[in-house]
Each structure stands twice: as structure tokens, then as C-alpha cells.
Amino acid sequence: MAREYGKVTPSILEKLTEALGKNRVLADEASMEPYSWDETGKNFAVMPEVVVRPGSTEEVQAVMAIAQRHHIPVTMSAARSGVAGGAVPLRRGIVITTEKMNRIIEIDEINRTATVEPGVITNDLCKVVAERGFLYAGSPMSTLTSTVGGNVATNAGGAKGIRYGSTRAHVLGLEAILPGGEVIRLGGKIRKGTWGYDLKDLIIGSEGTLAVVTKIIVNLEPLPGRTADLLVPFASIDEAVLATSKILSLGVSLISCEYLDQPSVLLTSRYVNYAYPFQERAGAFLLVQVEGASEEDLERDCDRVGNLCYDQGAMEVFVADNRSDSADIWSVRQNYAEALRVRDPYFVSGDVLVPLSEVPAIVKAIGERAEKYDLECVICGHIGEGNMHPDIFKPDGMSVKEWEVYAEKFFADLIRVAVDLGGIGSGEHGVGFVKKPFLIETKGRVEMALMERVKGAFDPDWILNPGKIVDDHIQEEGTP
Structure with a gap:
């Protein structure tokens, strides 16, 4: 049985306006429309009842107190660049956008931390800390559009994940608001601890279902030294995977190891007007970034990587000169x-995570299922981590609603294969509501029950981003 939620009445609108000011409350349909969908696609859009734009922790507290008192669902919204429907307000209610909470509060050079609000664009943080000689390594591929808060919500990864890990590895502290308006401060400018349950790590990757994050303390790394980028075309994915596994065991300082298949290169190269060598002949491409302590070390390690790739069948090894x-x-x-969005605004993106040894198997499975469903599909991925991204295009003549169901069937098939191969249905995109049925299907009953109890402990009335990750249902008497 689905939970019942309160509605945003004129009286509640008035209370929100009193708390935030008239310009921070959007209630007309034209203004709210952009907040009704994310990069999952407009076919999944759900119109909120009101959008609020708080500018401080205190204003978020005020909104959450009103929401809790009237049992109104609340969905967080940042850059809305997610592809699992995490920012779609399924139960309508209030959307809280963090676009006004976009300050870089502090760069602490002694403790090597930055304290930011959740609406900070990831690339803005990267640029500011780089000017101080630091690297924010938790940045995903969507660095130009994503926000730090959105990265925290999905535990986002990126090209540097093979060296530095995903967002969770870089979040040292959080300030967050619970339903009702209570503030919790977790972690800090420290890098270890055994001091009770780590609630901070529970919130990271919870997609706004447990608390509203209002401040984030992130770890800063020293800027990499001398780096070189290698582009390596292979005839097949099998050769690229074997080369990747050997590169990882080589003992060189590796920052990135990315994969693109031929269809994705052909499509994107037209968009950026830059052609890869061998792109008409190669079936797979590796992008490898190597770091060296000195020019001599860097040259030596690039030679080692290049020679290894040749040994595994590389068609050529290209080293960027500048x-x-x-x-x-x-x-x-x-x-x-x-480039994919220009090709088809209704394309559907997914990601699956498998052990590196199973990457050829999952790529083969992607191809087989694309053929089974008669779909055009391209693949990229963080191959060093076994995190592959299949992206599919809507067939001509298929309605948007039909496409929604059809695409879900494709990914359901694929996720089952990933789980059978020892993997999972998402390495970094999140669960949202798009992947929720597959999460429930592949997780054990005991594990899902524990997750529901965690949700209930943080959010007893289930008003935070309902319908995501776990079901916002009420167990009827007599049902298991």
C-alpha cells in the first residue's frame, strides 16, 4: 500500500514564502518545469507542486520543518545531470534546489581540505583548488555540469577513479538536515577514526533519501606531477582488456584508463570535429594517463605502457606531445x-560494474542484447574499474512511452547478466527509481529489509525523495 502525503496548499506556500522570500519560491508551471526531470529524459518528468531555492542551512531547516509538519515529500535538485531519475519528484511536493547554495566557503591549505556548499559546480572547485596547487580528485566525467552535492548523492566516479577512487573516498565531513530541521555534523577535517557507526558514509550515495546535505568538507590531493596521455587503438575489446589488466600490474603511476568502442568514437568525433587515428578500423580504444616524478621517469613508464600494449596487439600507440x-x-x-544527446535526446544511459576479468563477457552481453532488441548501442567506460556504460538510442517510430518500457527491459536483462558475473547494476550513476526494481530483484530480502530500516531511522515519515532506492510502501497487516 502506497503512503499518503500532504499537499502544498496556499497556506503552506505562504509559510514557505515567509521563510525564504518571494523570489525564492517558484509555483508557476513554466518556472517549475525544468525541475520536473533530469537527464533520464523528459519522458520521466513529474511536475512538483513548488520549487524552493534556499540560500543557507537555516533556510533549509525552515523548509524541512514545514515539510515534516505537513507530511509533504521533498526531492533534492542540483544540476539534474543524473541518469537514474534521482532528481525527479515522483510524489510531487517540494523540490529543494541547491543552486543558490554555491559558495566555496574555505580552502584550508594546512589540512588540505575544501569546505563547500552542495550547489558548487565541480569544475569551479577543481579550478579554484588547482590555483592553490591542489587537486580535487572526486570529479566525475560531468565535471563541467555536475555539482559537488550531486556527486555526493550518487557517490559519483570518473576517469581518475582508478587512481583516487569515487566521491566517497574524498568526502571527509558533512553537514546535513534531517526531516524536521535537525542539523547533524558528521566527520570533519580528519582522515581516519573509529568513533561509532559512520553515518557520513551512509549519506554518501543515498541520493537524498536520508538527509539534505548543506555543507561538504572534501579532501584535496597534491596536483599530479608530469603527466602524459596515450591513445591506444585495438582491434578488439579482448585485447584492450588484457592490456588493461597488465597495465594495472605494471607498477607505473596510473591516473586514468578509459575505454571507448568504435561506434562511440565515430559518433563523438563528428561532434567535436576531431578524428582518432585508426577510428575506421579499430574496435576498441584505451585512453591512458601516466604520471612520472621526472621527465625521465615519465618517458620510461610511457615506453613500458606502450610496449606492453604492442605486446597485447595494439594497432599503434599515440603519445600526446603537448x-x-x-x-x-x-x-x-x-x-x-x-554528442549522444545531439544524436538522440531520448537516448538512455546506463552503467554496470563487473570484475575486470568479466569486461569482455559484459561487452559481449551488451552487444547480444542490443541485437536482440534491435537497438543501436554505443559503449564507453572506466575499464580499469570494470565500470562500463552502455547507451542506447530510441528506434524511429517508437513512442516515448513505449521507449521507456522497452529501454527498461534492455537494462533489466543486462543487469541480471552483470550480477551473474559477480557485479552490480550501477557503479556510479545511482539507483533512483529507474534501477530500483532491479536493485530489489538482485538484493537479498534481509539486505533490503535492513536498508528500509536505515531509511526509517533517518526519515521516519519517508518524506525525503520517496520512491527512490527503496519502496515508500506501508506493509499491510498480515502480509509478509
């Missing part, structure tokens, strides 16, 4: 999603 060449090589990977 920053311009590096930017060109990476432009194809970094503009991948935008």
Missing part, C-alpha cells in the same frame, strides 16, 4: 554524453 594534443584526445571522451 597540452593541445592531450585536450584533443580527451575531448572525445569528455564530450561523449553531449
Whole structure:
């Protein structure tokens, strides 16, 4: 049985306006429409009843107190660049957008931390800390559009994940608001601890279902030293995977190891107007970034990586000679999603995570299922982590509603294969509501029950982002 939620009445609108000011409350349909969907697609849109734009922790507290008192669902919204429907307000109610909470509060050079509000664009943080000689390594591929708060919500990863890990590895502290308006402060400018249950790590990746994050303390790394970018075309994915596994065991300082298949390169190269060598002949491409303590070390390690790739069947090894060449090589990977969106605004993106040894099997399964469903499909991924991203295009003549169901069937098949191979249905995109049925299907009953109890402990009335990750149902008497 579905839970019943309160509605946003004129009286509640008045209370929200009193708390935030008239310009921070959007209630007309035209203004609210952009907040009704995310990159999952407009076919999944649900119109909220009101959108609020708080500018401080105190204003978020005020909104949450009103929401809790009247049992109104609350959905968090940042850049809305997610592809699992995490920012779609399924139960309508209040959308809280963090776009006004976009301050970089502090760069602490002694403790090597940055304290930011959740609406800070990831690339803005990267640029500011780089000017101080630091690297924020938790940035995903969507660094130009995503926010730090959105990255925290999904535990986002990126090209540097093979070296530095996903967002969770870089979040040291959080300030968050619970339903009702209570503030909790978790972690801090410290990098270890055994001091009770780690509630901070529970909130990271919870997609706004447990608390509303209002401040984030992130770890800063030293800027990498000398780096070089290698582009390596292979005839097949099997050769690329074997080369990747051996590169990882080589003992060189590796920052990135990314994968693109031929269809994705052909599509994106047209969009950025830059062609990869061998792109008409190669079936798979590796983008490898190597770091060296000195020019001599970097040259030696690039030679080691290059020779290893040749041993595994590389058609050629191209080393970028300057920053311009590096930017060109990476432009194809970094503009991948935008190129797909130009090709088809209704394309559906997914990600599955498998052990590295199973990457050829999951790529084969993607191809087989694309053929089974008669779909055009392209693939990229963080191959060093076994995190592959299949993206499919809507067939001509298929309605948007039909496509929604059809695409879900494709990914349901694929997620089952990933689980059978020892993997999971998402490495970084999140669960949202799009992948929720597959999460429930592949998780054990005991584990799902524990997750529901965690949700209930943080959010007893289930008003935070309801319908995501776990079901917002009420167990009827007599049912198991």
C-alpha cells in the first residue's frame, strides 16, 4: 500500500514564502518545469507542486520543518545531470534546489581540505583548488555540469577513479538536515577514526533519501606531477582488456584508463570535429594517463605502457606531445554524453560494474542484447574499474512511452547478466527509481529489509525523495 502525503496548499506556500522570500519560491508551471526531470529524459518528468531555492542551512531547516509538519515529500535538485531519475519528484511536493547554495566557503591549505556548499559546480572547485596547487580528485566525467552535492548523492566516479577512487573516498565531513530541521555534523577535517557507526558514509550515495546535505568538507590531493596521455587503438575489446589488466600490474603511476568502442568514437568525433587515428578500423580504444616524478621517469613508464600494449596487439600507440594534443584526445571522451544527446535526446544511459576479468563477457552481453532488441548501442567506460556504460538510442517510430518500457527491459536483462558475473547494476550513476526494481530483484530480502530500516531511522515519515532506492510502501497487516 502506497503512503499518503500532504499537499502544498496556499497556506503552506505562504509559510514557505515567509521563510525564504518571494523570489525564492517558484509555483508557476513554466518556472517549475525544468525541475520536473533530469537527464533520464523528459519522458520521466513529474511536475512538483513548488520549487524552493534556499540560500543557507537555516533556510533549509525552515523548509524541512514545514515539510515534516505537513507530511509533504521533498526531492533534492542540483544540476539534474543524473541518469537514474534521482532528481525527479515522483510524489510531487517540494523540490529543494541547491543552486543558490554555491559558495566555496574555505580552502584550508594546512589540512588540505575544501569546505563547500552542495550547489558548487565541480569544475569551479577543481579550478579554484588547482590555483592553490591542489587537486580535487572526486570529479566525475560531468565535471563541467555536475555539482559537488550531486556527486555526493550518487557517490559519483570518473576517469581518475582508478587512481583516487569515487566521491566517497574524498568526502571527509558533512553537514546535513534531517526531516524536521535537525542539523547533524558528521566527520570533519580528519582522515581516519573509529568513533561509532559512520553515518557520513551512509549519506554518501543515498541520493537524498536520508538527509539534505548543506555543507561538504572534501579532501584535496597534491596536483599530479608530469603527466602524459596515450591513445591506444585495438582491434578488439579482448585485447584492450588484457592490456588493461597488465597495465594495472605494471607498477607505473596510473591516473586514468578509459575505454571507448568504435561506434562511440565515430559518433563523438563528428561532434567535436576531431578524428582518432585508426577510428575506421579499430574496435576498441584505451585512453591512458601516466604520471612520472621526472621527465625521465615519465618517458620510461610511457615506453613500458606502450610496449606492453604492442605486446597485447595494439594497432599503434599515440603519445600526446603537448597540452593541445592531450585536450584533443580527451575531448572525445569528455564530450561523449553531449554528442549522444545531439544524436538522440531520448537516448538512455546506463552503467554496470563487473570484475575486470568479466569486461569482455559484459561487452559481449551488451552487444547480444542490443541485437536482440534491435537497438543501436554505443559503449564507453572506466575499464580499469570494470565500470562500463552502455547507451542506447530510441528506434524511429517508437513512442516515448513505449521507449521507456522497452529501454527498461534492455537494462533489466543486462543487469541480471552483470550480477551473474559477480557485479552490480550501477557503479556510479545511482539507483533512483529507474534501477530500483532491479536493485530489489538482485538484493537479498534481509539486505533490503535492513536498508528500509536505515531509511526509517533517518526519515521516519519517508518524506525525503520517496520512491527512490527503496519502496515508500506501508506493509499491510498480515502480509509478509
